[in-house]
Amino acid sequence: MISHPKACELTQAVAGWIEQIRPGLDPRNAFLARVAANALAAVTRELQQGPQAKAAAARRLGEVLGRVGSYEDLTQDLCARLAAGEMDAATPGLLAALKANALDQLAIDQPTYRHEGLLSPDTSVRGERAGLRGGWASRRAHPGRHDPRTT
Structure with missing residues (x-):
């Protein structure tokens, strides 16, 4: 065996x-080298974690759709059912399956990303509290910024 x-x-x-x-x-070339190294790291994570993530995604979609099939086939079926109005956000298990699939893909694509719903409020992210990393919560904490809820 080779x-x-x-x-x-x-x-x-x-x-x-x-x-x-x-x-x-x-x-400039140091920056480009860092970009290349990051791309290789993403490929490595895809090779290591991708097959398991894809299998788990297919299993989740299969449970929601009530059938088995390949990830690609199940995704196409889900899209068709959503477009036809046969399924929507109220479909039992759909949002949980899609969220789990997205988080699995994020673990591969952006491993340092932490969904705010997965962190405790006192968890520090880059020196900031998780709830204040951006969006309206950050603007609320920084009153000088525009808050679209008040206009």
């Missing part, structure tokens, strides 16, 4: 090499 590096090992090796040479690069 043993060869797996795709994840290759992407990690190239990202590691980029990080080794990056400090000696001029600022």
